[in-house]
Structures are given as C-alpha cells and as structure tokens.
Amino acid sequence: MGIEQKAGNLGIVTVGLEQVVNWARVNAMWPMLFGLACCAIEMMSAQASHNDMSRFGMELMRASPRQSDLMIVAGRVSRKMAPVLRRLYDQLPDPKWVISMGDCASCSGVFNNYALVQGVDEVVPVDVYVAGCPPRPEALIHGILTLYDKVRHEKLNTWI
Amino acid sequence: MPEPLEVSYQELRHLVSERALQGDTVLLNMGPQHPSTHGVLRLLLELDGEVIINCVPDIGFLHTGIEKNMESKRWEMAEVMTDRTDYLNTTGNNLAYCLALERLIELDVPPRAQAVRVILVELERISNHLVWLGTHALDLAAMSMFLYCFRERESILDIKEMCSGQRMMTTFFRPGGLWRDIPAEFEIAVRRFIRMFPGRIKQYDALLEKNPLFMDRTRNIGKLSKEDAINLSVTGPVLRGSGVAYDLRKAQPYSGYEQYDFDIPTGTHGDVYDRYLVRMEEMRQSLRIMQQALDKLPYGPFRSNNRKFVPPPRAELGTSMEAVIHHFKLWTEGFIIPKGAVYQPVESPKGELGYYVESSGGNKPYRVHMRTPSFVHLQALPFMCKGHLVADLVGIIGSVDIVLGDCDR
Amino acid sequence: MSEEHLKLTLKALKDRFGLQESRLMKYPLALEAEPEKIVEICQVLRDEYEFDFLFELTAVDYWPEEEPRFNVVYGFYSHANNVRLVLRVPLNGDQPSLHTVEGVYRGANWHERELWDMFGINFEGHSDLRRILMSHDWEGHPLRKDYPLGYEEPQFSFNYDEIDKRKHHARYEEA
Numbered sequence: 001m002g003i004e005q006k007a008g009n010l011g012i013v014t015v016g017l018e019q020v021v022n023w024a025r026v027n028a029m030w031p032m033l034f035g036l037a038c039c040a041i042e043m044m045s046a047q048a049s050h051n052d053m054s055r056f057g058m059e060l061m062r063a064s065p066r067q068s069d070l071m072i073v074a075g076r077v078s079r080k081m082a083p084v085l086r087r088l089y090d091q092l093p094d095p096k097w098v099i100s101m102g103d104c105a106s107c108s109g110v111f112n113n114y115a116l117v118q119g120v121d122e123v124v125p126v127d128v129y130v131a132g133c134p135p136r137p138e139a140l141i142h143g144i145l146t147l148y149d150k151v152r153h154e155k156l157n158t159w160i
Numbered sequence: 161m162p163e164p165l166e167v168s169y170q171e172l173r174h175l176v177s178e179r180a181l182q183g184d185t186v187l188l189n190m191g192p193q194h195p196s197t198h199g200v201l202r203l204l205l206e207l208d209g210e211v212i213i214n215c216v217p218d219i220g221f222l223h224t225g226i227e228k229n230m231e232s233k234r235w236e237m238a239e240v241m242t243d244r245t246d247y248l249n250t251t252g253n254n255l256a257y258c259l260a261l262e263r264l265i266e267l268d269v270p271p272r273a274q275a276v277r278v279i280l281v282e283l284e285r286i287s288n289h290l291v292w293l294g295t296h297a298l299d300l301a302a303m304s305m306f307l308y309c310f311r312e313r314e315s316i317l318d319i320k321e322m323c324s325g326q327r328m329m330t331t332f333f334r335p336g337g338l339w340r341d342i343p344a345e346f347e348i349a350v351r352r353f354i355r356m357f358p359g360r361i362k363q364y365d366a367l368l369e370k371n372p373l374f375m376d377r378t379r380n381i382g383k384l385s386k387e388d389a390i391n392l393s394v395t396g397p398v399l400r401g402s403g404v405a406y407d408l409r410k411a412q413p414y415s416g417y418e419q420y421d422f423d424i425p426t427g428t429h430g431d432v433y434d435r436y437l438v439r440m441e442e443m444r445q446s447l448r449i450m451q452q453a454l455d456k457l458p459y460g461p462f463r464s465n466n467r468k469f470v471p472p473p474r475a476e477l478g479t480s481m482e483a484v485i486h487h488f489k490l491w492t493e494g495f496i497i498p499k500g501a502v503y504q505p506v507e508s509p510k511g512e513l514g515y516y517v518e519s520s521g522g523n524k525p526y527r528v529h530m531r532t533p534s535f536v537h538l539q540a541l542p543f544m545c546k547g548h549l550v551a552d553l554v555g556i557i558g559s560v561d562i563v564l565g566d567c568d569r
Numbered sequence: 570m571s572e573e574h575l576k577l578t579l580k581a582l583k584d585r586f587g588l589q590e591s592r593l594m595k596y597p598l599a600l601e602a603e604p605e606k607i608v609e610i611c612q613v614l615r616d617e618y619e620f621d622f623l624f625e626l627t628a629v630d631y632w633p634e635e636e637p638r639f640n641v642v643y644g645f646y647s648h649a650n651n652v653r654l655v656l657r658v659p660l661n662g663d664q665p666s667l668h669t670v671e672g673v674y675r676g677a678n679w680h681e682r683e684l685w686d687m688f689g690i691n692f693e694g695h696s697d698l699r700r701i702l703m704s705h706d707w708e709g710h711p712l713r714k715d716y717p718l719g720y721e722e723p724q725f726s727f728n729y730d731e732i733d734k735r736k737h738h739a740r741y742e743e744a
Binding site for chain 3: 174225232390391393412529568
Binding site: 037041063078081 | 191192193194195200222223228247248291306317328329565
C-alpha cells in the first residue's frame with residue numbers, strides 16, 4: 001500500500017499538523033559551528049566519515065547563527081565568553097534548540113573555579129545534556145536522537 | 161545576566177594607526193565565533209580595503225584557570241587537568257608533567273615504560289598533524305582532506321582506547337611509568353598502522369603538494385625570518401620552517417629519545433608552504449621512530465618500584481603490611497614532593513611545551529606554569545600577517561597551528 | 570662545550586652583577602637577580618653571551634610571606650651552545666613593579682601582560698599593558714594566593730533546593 005492508494009484521486013493526504021511540522025524540523029536540523037574546546041574535536045569526529053551525522057539530517061554545520069537552528073555548546077564556557085554565547089543564542093531564529101555537550105558545558109566538569117560558568121544553563125536554556133569528557137561521537141549522536149524524540153513530541157501550544 | 165562588554169575608545173587607541181581614526185581604514189572584528197579561527201580567538205583587524213595594516217589578537221575566551229585549580233588538587237590528581245590544556249596533544253602534556261615530577265623526585269622510569277611513552281607520544285604527534293592538516297586544508301577550501309584525516313585519526317584513537325579506555329583524555333602516563341601495562345593487541349595494531357600510513361601520506365601529498373591552487377595560496381605568505389623567529393621565542397615547526405634546525409628531542413633528549421635515529425626537517429623561506437612541508441616530513445619521521453621503538457621494545461616492569469610514589473599492585477595487598485600502609489598513604493594523603501622547582505621542556509607537535517613546577521614540600525603543587533607554544537606563537541601572528549589579504553590570514557593562522565585551550569589554559 | 574659556556578656565563582654574571590645561585594631550582598641552573606638590574610642583565614646575556622631566546626617568564630606568589638612576596642622567573646636559552654639559564658627576581662609589596670624586557674626580547678610582550686593580569690605585577694615601559702586572559706573589567710588578580718578559587722558547592726539531595734534558589738537559570742527571552 002503506497003501513499004498513492006491513500007491519496008486517492010485528488011492527491012490529498014490528511015495528517016496531523018504537529019506531526020508534519022515536527023517531522024520537517026527533525027529531519028533537517030542544521031547545527032551552528034560552536035565548538036569551543038576539546039568536545040569540538042569529538043563533534044568534528046562525529047561529523048566526519050567514521051560516525052556520520054549527515055545520516056541524521058545534519059548535513060553541514062553553518063557558521064552563521066542566522067542560518068542554523070541547533071546550537072551544540074561543545075566545550076567549556078568561560079566568563080569572558082558567556083555574553084558572546086548569549087548573544088549568539090539570541091541571534092538564532094525560532095525554532096531553536098540547545099544541546100549542552102560534554103561535562104564542562106553541563107556542569108563545568110573537572111573545573112570548579114572562578115573562570116568558568118558553572119553549567120551553561122546559567123546562560124542559555126538547554127534541551128538535552130550529553131555527559132562525557134569528551135563524550136564519544138556515538139554518545140553525541142544518542143544525544144541528538146534524544147533531542148529528535150523531544151521535538152517529535154512537541155505540541156502546538158508549546159511552539160513559540 | 162551577562163551583558164556585552166563596552167570597551168572605551170581610549171583603551172584601544174594605541175593599538176590602531178592614525179588612519180583608522182580618520183576613517184581611512186576599516187576596523188573589522190573577526191569574532192570569537194568564526195569557522196576559520198580554530199577555536200575562540202578574536203582578531204581585531206585594521207584593513208585598508210582587503211589588505212591588513214594591523215592585527216590585534218584578543219584571547220582569554222577559553223581561560224579555565226587550570227594553573228590555579230591545580231594548586232588545590234594533589235599531585236597525581238592534578239594530572240587530569242593537564243590533558244585538557246592542549247587537547248590535541250594529550251599524551252604529550254601528560255608526559256611533560258610526569259617528567260617534571262620525576263625530575264623533582266628523581267624517580268626512575270623503567271625502559272619499557274619509556275619506549276611505550278615514546279610510541280604513544282609519536283602517535284599523538286601524527287594525530288595532531290592530521291587534525292592540523294584537515295582543518296588547514298578545510299580553511300583553504302580543500303574540503304575532502306578533512307574527511308580523510310579524520311578517518312586516519314580514528315585508527316589512532318582506537319589504539320589509545322585499547323590502552324587506557326579513553327579516546328582523547330587518557331591520563332595514561334603516571335609519575336614513574338605507565339598506569340598499567342599495554343595489552344597484547346597494542347603491538348599488532350601499531351604495526352598495522354605503520355604499514356598503512358605511508359600510503360595515506362602519499363595520498364595527501366598527491367592532493368596538495370604540487371597543487372597549483374594550494375601553492376598559490378601558501379607560497380610567500382606569512383614569512384618569518386630566522387632572527388625574528390628567535391627573538392619572538394617561536395619554537396617547533398614554525399621555527400624549523402624558518403630554517404633553524406632545533407628540536408628538543410635531539411638537543412635535550414628525554415624518555416630515551418637518544419636511542420632512536422631520525423631526521424629534523426627544516427624549511428628555507430619561512431612561509432606557510434614550508435611549514436606544511438616540515439609537518440608532513442615530521443609525520444614520516446614519527447613513523448620511523450615508532451618502528452624503531454616497537455622493534456626494540458624491552459620486557460620488564462611498566463612502572464617504578466618506589467612504593468613511596470607508586471601504588472603497589474593489588475595482589476600484594478593481601479600479603480604485605482607495608483604494601484597496605486603505602487596504599488593507604490597514597491590514597492588518602494598522596495605523595496609528598498620535597499621543596500624545589502624544575503622546568504621541564506618537551507617537544508610537543510606545536511613547539512616547546514614547558515612545565516614549570518614548584519613544590520613547597522606538600523602534597524599539592526605550589527605553582528604550576530605551563531609555557532605553551534600556542535600562547536607564544538600567537539603573539540608572533542601580527543608580525544607575520546602585515547601587508548597580506550584577509551584570505552591569506554586564514555592560511556597563516558592555520559599554519560601556525562594554534563589551539564586555544566593551549567593558549568588560554 | 571655547552572657546560573663550559575654555562576660556567577663561563579655564570580662566572581661572568583656573578584662577577585659583574587654580584588648574583589647568587591638559587592638553591593631552589595633543580596633544573597635548569599638558577600641565579601637570583603635584583604629588580605633594578607634585570608634589563609641590563611638581559612642585554613648582556615643577549616649580546617655578549619649568545620642567550621638569544623627567552624623561553625619562560627612567569628611568577629610565583631609566596632603570600633603570606635612578605636619578603637619576598639613574588640618571585641619572577643626568567644628563562645634564557647642559547648641556540649648556539651644548547652644551554653639553559655634561569656634568573657629569579659624577588660619582588661615585595663602589593664603592587665610591585667619591574668622594568669619591561671620587551672626591548673631586548675620581543676617575545677616577552679604577552680608574558681608580561683599575563684603577569685600583570687594574573688599577579689598584578691606592573692611593568693614600566695611596556696607598550697600595551699592591559700588584561701589578556703580575563704575580561705578587561707575584571708577586578709582582582711586571580712593567581713595570587715589570597716584570591717579565592719571560586720569553588721561552587723556541588724548539589725546533593727540534602728542541599729539541592731537551597732543551591733537551586735541561588736543559581737541563575739536562563740530562560741528563552743531575557744532582556
């Protein structure tokens with residue numbers, strides 16, 4: 001049974017609006033290039049050919065925040081960098097999501113001192129936290145798939 | 161709520177030329193988030209059209225306070241933080257720290273541990289040069305190099321994971337030797353890598369070395385003369401590209417490097433192309449060193465026997481009371497290093513990495529300073545890029561091979 | 570050849586400037602120098618004894634000891650003779666000051682900026698003394714021993730709520 005049978009003569013398919021919009025958002029989510037420190041190297045590894053993130057729709061990483069919808073904060077955020085991070089987050093157009101990759105972004109990891117923001121959720125609201133120092137590329141991909149699950153279950157009244 | 165910082169005009173006035181104040185030249189901010197700056201580096205460029213008049217780097221966006229944080233951790237616990245400074249050369253950082261401690265305590269390292277250290281450090285050198293090559297070529301628009309280099313790097317990360325369980329931040333070297341002995345598959349995997357890799361280097365050379373586009377973008381760009389390089393404290397491939405044959409592995413050998421036979425590649429012009437050639441040749445020499453070390457790998461203990469600094473193996477805890485006491489002391493208080501200071505330099509893939517370690521007789525470091533090559537090379541960047549175009553600047557930054565974790569610590 | 574050069578240099582420095590050997594450093598060999606003479610010593614080392622390379626410029630804080638409070642460590646290397654030498658300069662007081670050696674070794678520029686930022690050591694004659702690693706409006710000098718580490722208490726189940734109240738949680742729209 002293909003879609004042609006269901007569409008009938010008119011070529012019309014009925015489906016829930018939430019399903020279609022969420023499906024579209026999930027399958028072509030482009031991350032912004034925001035690698036700060038060591039986790040950036042594992043993010044690059046996840047994008048490279050051995051573990052390929054393009055299979056999941058992240059064909060390429062955009063450098064400009066205006067052209068992307070996901071921000072993967074990969075690495076430690078220092079107090080000097082925090083205003084820059086917030087400004088970049090504000091420049092992302094809706095809908096936007098944030099993955100906090102690694103221990104330093106989630107909770108400042110090994111470094112509990114004056115120079116780092118203790119967890120990037122003090123600066124931007126985070127959707128998914130990926131643990132690891134640095135997380136393996138497979139762990140990052142698991143985090144991205146968790147985000148996809150979350151996006152697929154978003155409802156109409158939570159859209160911004 | 162972090163607000164953007166306002167910087168007053170007076171503070172930065174001395175950095176730009178007079179023409180900027182009249183509006184003759186443009187001040188451009190190549191911000192902390194930029195695809196070609198290899199990390200969070202901010203460059204303030206003063207441009208006359210597309211030509212750079214002045215370039216002011218602004219660092220500190222990745223400052224982690226590692227030096228101060230190490231003062232509150234015990235000696236062996238502080239080693240975990242050394243991995244995360246230069247995150248592409250993690251075993252090299254561990255090696256420098258462990259060598260510094262061993263020099264302070266005068267601890268012996270068995271020959272097997274020294275040989276394995278050399279093999280892992282040379283593997284890390286190749287891995288670092290692969291990331292350098294991938295990102296440098298990516299910036300100069302040879303995008304497929306990135307994917308090839310990261311494919312090779314996966315084999316190296318597999319070897320590191322086999323030894324220590326972690327792909328990048330291994331902390332495999334400990335004061336006195338290694339954390340545990342290498343598994344049996346290590347030798348097989350390294351030999352397979354040594355057999356496979358020269359063919360890959362030939363592939364990269366075939367893509368880039370005589371490529372007219374690549375040569376156009378890298379020849380006569382970013383020249384640094386010999387005298388300038390020495391006066392600016394530049395080391396490593398950048399210095400060797402400018403013609404000075406100085407390599408710490410030959411000049412002040414450590415960890416058994418005097419037994420191995422290898423060459424030091426140098427360049428002549430000191431431009432970006434020469435540094436590319438130097439690093440490619442270094443990869444081949446690393447393979448040579450690894451082959452020799454693997455052939456001569458001696459049997460024996462993998463860590464020193466000095467129980468005051470090295471924990472006893474667990475089997476001994478059941479039979480010997482001294483072993484239990486040593487274990488207890490090391491796990492609760494850590495070992496104590498007598499008062500003294502040392503500076504231990506090591507040849508990292510980027511240049512001379514030096515650890516200044518000072519102890520005041522306690523179980524925590526009193527002061528650790530990392531003299532990192534990226535910090536020093538970045539201050540040489542303005543001298544290299546005056547008069548070039550912005551597109552050349554991207555190539556120059558790539559050729560200097562900076563890592564911001566190394567620079568800001 | 571390198572050992573003789575080192576001995577020659579040490580003897581010359583001790584004779585001309587009256588420097589003493591510092592017993593603290595195990596490697597490389599270190600001499601103690603006075604703050605006023607440091608530029609002259611650097612000039613002599615670079616021009617007459619072929620120490621053309623400055624490999625290290627850092628400082629140590631000995632608070633709460635007051636005399637000396639800081640020890641600035643200079644490291645010199647000679648390419649021609651393959652030998653290293655270290656100079657330690659003691660400084661006192663809360664706002665110590667040294668003359669810059671940027672004129673002799675251009676590579677000292679950023680090292681001195683870092684010392685100003687982290688320790689508060691002022692360098693007279695420096696071309697561009699402003700903060701390098703911390704943001705420019707930061708107060709205090711982090712690597713001094715009387716500056717706190719900034720340790721944040723971990724949240725366990727017994728103190729979860731009280732720390733949570735103090736922590737700032739970012740929201741989507743913030744002014």
